[in-house]
Amino acid sequence: MGHRGQRSFRHGIHPPEHKDETKGLAIRQFPFAPVLVVPLSQHIGKPAVPVVREGQEVVRGQRIARADGFMSVSMHAPASGRVRRIGLVPGARGQMVPGIYIEPFPGSTQEVMEGRPCRVDEAEPAEILAAIQDAGIVGLGGAAFPTHVKLSVPEGKRIDTVVINGVECEPWLTTDHRVMLEQHDDIFMGLRYLLRLTGAERAIIGVEANKLDAVEHLRARLPGDLPVSVEVLAVKYPQGAEKMLITALLGREVPSGGLPLDVGVVVINVATTAEIGRLLPHGAGIQERVITITGPAIRDRGNYRIPIGTPLRFLLDTVGLRPDVSRVFLGGPMMGTAVASLDVPITKGTSGVTAFTVAETGPITSAPEYPCIRCGYCLDACPLFLNPAELGLLARNGAYERMAEERHLMDCFECGSCTYVCPAHIPLVQRFRVAKLAVRRIAADRKARGGEA
Amino acid sequence: MSGVTPGTDPSRADSRMEAAVVLEIGSSPHIHAGNRVDRIMFHVVLALLPTTAFAVYAFGLAGLLNLVVAVGSCLATEWVACRLAGRPSTLSDWSVVITGLLYGLTLPPGLALWMVAAGGIIAVGVGKAIFGGLGFNPFNPALVGRAVLQAAFPVAMTTWMDAMAPGRFTSVPGSTLTFPLAEPVYDVVSGATPLSAWKFDHTAADTMDLLAGFTTGSLGETSAVLILAGGVYLAVRRFMSWQIPVAILGTVALASGALHLLDPARYASPQFMLLSGGLMLGALFMATDMVGSPMTPRGQVIYGVFIGLLVVAIRTWGGMPEGVMYAILLGNAISPHIDRLVQPRVYGTGGRRGTP
Numbered sequence: 001m002g003h004r005g006q007r008s009f010r011h012g013i014h015p016p017e018h019k020d021e022t023k024g025l026a027i028r029q030f031p032f033a034p035v036l037v038v039p040l041s042q043h044i045g046k047p048a049v050p051v052v053r054e055g056q057e058v059v060r061g062q063r064i065a066r067a068d069g070f071m072s073v074s075m076h077a078p079a080s081g082r083v084r085r086i087g088l089v090p091g092a093r094g095q096m097v098p099g100i101y102i103e104p105f106p107g108s109t110q111e112v113m114e115g116r117p118c119r120v121d122e123a124e125p126a127e128i129l130a131a132i133q134d135a136g137i138v139g140l141g142g143a144a145f146p147t148h149v150k151l152s153v154p155e156g157k158r159i160d161t162v163v164i165n166g167v168e169c170e171p172w173l174t175t176d177h178r179v180m181l182e183q184h185d186d187i188f189m190g191l192r193y194l195l196r197l198t199g200a201e202r203a204i205i206g207v208e209a210n211k212l213d214a215v216e217h218l219r220a221r222l223p224g225d226l227p228v229s230v231e232v233l234a235v236k237y238p239q240g241a242e243k244m245l246i247t248a249l250l251g252r253e254v255p256s257g258g259l260p261l262d263v264g265v266v267v268i269n270v271a272t273t274a275e276i277g278r279l280l281p282h283g284a285g286i287q288e289r290v291i292t293i294t295g296p297a298i299r300d301r302g303n304y305r306i307p308i309g310t311p312l313r314f315l316l317d318t319v320g321l322r323p324d325v326s327r328v329f330l331g332g333p334m335m336g337t338a339v340a341s342l343d344v345p346i347t348k349g350t351s352g353v354t355a356f357t358v359a360e361t362g363p364i365t366s367a368p369e370y371p372c373i374r375c376g377y378c379l380d381a382c383p384l385f386l387n388p389a390e391l392g393l394l395a396r397n398g399a400y401e402r403m404a405e406e407r408h409l410m411d412c413f414e415c416g417s418c419t420y421v422c423p424a425h426i427p428l429v430q431r432f433r434v435a436k437l438a439v440r441r442i443a444a445d446r447k448a449r450g451g452e453a
Numbered sequence: 454m455s456g457v458t459p460g461t462d463p464s465r466a467d468s469r470m471e472a473a474v475v476l477e478i479g480s481s482p483h484i485h486a487g488n489r490v491d492r493i494m495f496h497v498v499l500a501l502l503p504t505t506a507f508a509v510y511a512f513g514l515a516g517l518l519n520l521v522v523a524v525g526s527c528l529a530t531e532w533v534a535c536r537l538a539g540r541p542s543t544l545s546d547w548s549v550v551i552t553g554l555l556y557g558l559t560l561p562p563g564l565a566l567w568m569v570a571a572g573g574i575i576a577v578g579v580g581k582a583i584f585g586g587l588g589f590n591p592f593n594p595a596l597v598g599r600a601v602l603q604a605a606f607p608v609a610m611t612t613w614m615d616a617m618a619p620g621r622f623t624s625v626p627g628s629t630l631t632f633p634l635a636e637p638v639y640d641v642v643s644g645a646t647p648l649s650a651w652k653f654d655h656t657a658a659d660t661m662d663l664l665a666g667f668t669t670g671s672l673g674e675t676s677a678v679l680i681l682a683g684g685v686y687l688a689v690r691r692f693m694s695w696q697i698p699v700a701i702l703g704t705v706a707l708a709s710g711a712l713h714l715l716d717p718a719r720y721a722s723p724q725f726m727l728l729s730g731g732l733m734l735g736a737l738f739m740a741t742d743m744v745g746s747p748m749t750p751r752g753q754v755i756y757g758v759f760i761g762l763l764v765v766a767i768r769t770w771g772g773m774p775e776g777v778m779y780a781i782l783l784g785n786a787i788s789p790h791i792d793r794l795v796q797p798r799v800y801g802t803g804g805r806r807g808t809p
Contacts, residue, residue, distance in 0.1 A: 070588075174551050208638070216591045254801050256799060258762075259799065286606060325476075326477045327476065327483060328476060329481070333481070334483075334484065338476075338477070338479050338480075338481070340478050342474070342476070360484070361479075361483065365479070367489065368747070370489075370546065371586070372588050372745055373493075373587065373588050373743045379748055383800070384800040384801070385797040385798055386797070387749075387797060405795075408799045411799065416482035419482055420482050420484065420486050423488040423490045423492070423493055423586075424490050425489070430480040439795065
């Protein structure tokens with residue numbers, strides 16, 4: 001519901017938060033798995049290119065793959081060990097993807113290898129940008145979009161505000177919450193890089209009202225020379241979505257089909273900011289990240305700093321899985337991906353692992369689907385003011401292009417609020433995913449045929 | 454599943470867990486708000502119960518029999534329709550119970566039961582099933598049933614019994630038990646409804662009587678207070694859009710108020726217009742049927758204003774004393790067009806825009 005006076009966006013939903021389960025638990029170091037699985041594409045864009053050979057020994061933090069062009073980032077060894085194989089590794093969505101298997105040395109001290117530091121007070125914006133790409137940094141909130149691409153301001157555009165996303169509206173997850181409580185220095189250091197890089201006048205850290213301890217913690221430690229404020233937002237899903245956060249904090253509306261840049265804003269996740277502040281001064285790369293391991297099917301829930309590439313099987317074995325587990329997803333229950341295999345590894349974009357038992361998923365799988373009764377609940381939920389009910393009917397009839405051309409289908413960022421509230425249990429957002437894919441495919445086909453048409 | 458054998462490769466031992474675990478997959482979201490169509494419908498039935506109970510209290514056995522036959526004939530028709538369509542029965546979703554109750558509440562007490570049953574079959578069969586059932590009916594099924602009866606049996610549909618008649622719980626009026634297809638014979642016929650009294654004699658009923666429901670009329674045309682209570686319950690629980698009844702009632706009040714100011718002798722007062730006839734039941738329970746009304750709040754207001762204006766126009770200048778039924782049916786007819794024209798303003802497409 002949100003308290004009166006607290007800022008927010010319009011529409012949205014209030015799913016049960018389930019953050020009390022882990023929000024009070026300090027970040028713990030997760031052990032190294034016997035084999036780490038490092039996909040070469042943990043980001044949106046082109047896969048990285050391996051720069052190591054099979055059998056080669058690597059040091060933790062050493063670059064093992066380089067960025068392939070601008071829309072790509074480097075990969076670093078998550079542990080000191082030996083490259084066992086370069087080949088196909090299991091991906092989160094069931095497909096096999098190129099990757100590197102690394103066997104950590106059991107006796108190693110796992111000292112992190114450092115590179116050329118990037119000093120915030122000396123580096124040019126272009127150097128900071130290159131350092132971010134070299135560090136392999138992508139959006140750690142879940143999107144895994146290369147951060148340096150987001151921060152590259154095109155000619156003629158100007159950023160006045162850097163928004164730091166500490167909303168963490170996804171139920172069950174407390175990763176960003178813990179990072180704000182435990183890594184304030186990293187966050188502020190990261191902010192210095194971001195402000196210098198973008199030339200923005202100010203930064204705002206947006207945090208939802210269910211993390212007031214983090215708000216107080218950060219406010220009490222704000223460096224006097226940083227133009228940054230911490231703002232409290234009403235608790236509402238999907239406030240962590242860039243567009244919603246910008247509207248909630250600044251009252252600006254990102255144009256349809258546009259980017260936050262178009263309204264002078266760039267939004268960076270708080271854990272990503274902390275990672276920039278932690279890695280750049282040492283010239284290091286991402287070899288681990290903070291995740292929340294939670295859900296009713298997990299025995300030892302908590303927040304962990306975990307090596308990239310840890311397979312789910314090892315992870316769940318370590319924290320203990322209840323036998324009545326039914327779904328395991330990377331991320332939280334609103335936007336997370338349910339995995340079909342426990343061989344899938346933790347990647348840079350994994351903000352949590354949530355495991356549900358039959359008790360939680362039963363009501364979802366057993367609910368009968370009714371016809372749309374035009375109740376309009378989905379219209380009240382959609383943060384973009386789309387018309388999911390009508391889009392759902394169009395999708396059922398396969399009118400995908402009409403959905404895109406007349407009803408702004410491609411604006412949908414798949415938050416799932418429509419499906420969450422639908423009393424008829426119509427898989428709305430699921431159909432929109434199919435529709436978006438179809439529209440992209442049609443457009444690609446058309447482009448491929450080119451002059452013929 | 455035995456434990457991990459000592460000395461084995463940990464990655465081998467791990468595979469034992471997979472043997473015990475069956476993973477279910479599904480596309481997110483993996484949680485749901487928990488509301489369901491049948492639960493919404495059940496709450497509408499709950500909200501109708503006070504009005505229904507009062508109808509039985511006011512009209513006794515005649516009212517009770519009407520409602521039982523109305524609901525029963527609707528349910529039976531739905532069951533047969535599902536069988537014919539080869540679909541699982543949809544009786545459990547409660548929507549047909551609503552149709553039956555609403556249909557029954559629009560009927561005059563004492564109406565021949567065979568007519569009640571015929572209208573119920575038409576309501577669900579013609580009003581709903583042939584369009585594909587729940588979610589696909591363009592018109593409110595209860596009103597379709599009533600409209601057909603109104604056309605087929607104009608006399609029976611405008612012959613009224615007194616509310617609160619003594620002996621209503623001990624005897625059933627002869628008209629109620631008329632042999633199928635025979636002309637009903639009325640033993641006790643009351644005077645006019647408040648609306649026809651106004652229409653033809655220009656006498657207005659007492660406001661307090663209208664509020665409490667001590668006037669003659671259809672079964673559910675009685676207690677405005679109980680209908681409002683049910684409506685408020687639904688609106689508060691968000692099972693009903695408050696915009697529609699507010700727009701209808703507001704429009705009726707404003708339009709009839711303006712006319713009344715012009716010529717109080719010719720045009721009835723707004724409080725009389727609001728509280729008499731089927732307006733309350735129609736505005737709160739029939740025009741708000743989700744299937745037949747627009748989805749956007751703006752569209753709902755347009756729809757409500759349209760219905761409200763029609764109610765005042767038909768009552769004031771039409772040949773009949775009451776026009777709520779036709780107003781809502783016409784509202785249902787334009788609802789898809791309203792939905793096509795009135796779309797929500799999509800985020801980022803004008804209006805509020807940020808400037809760097």
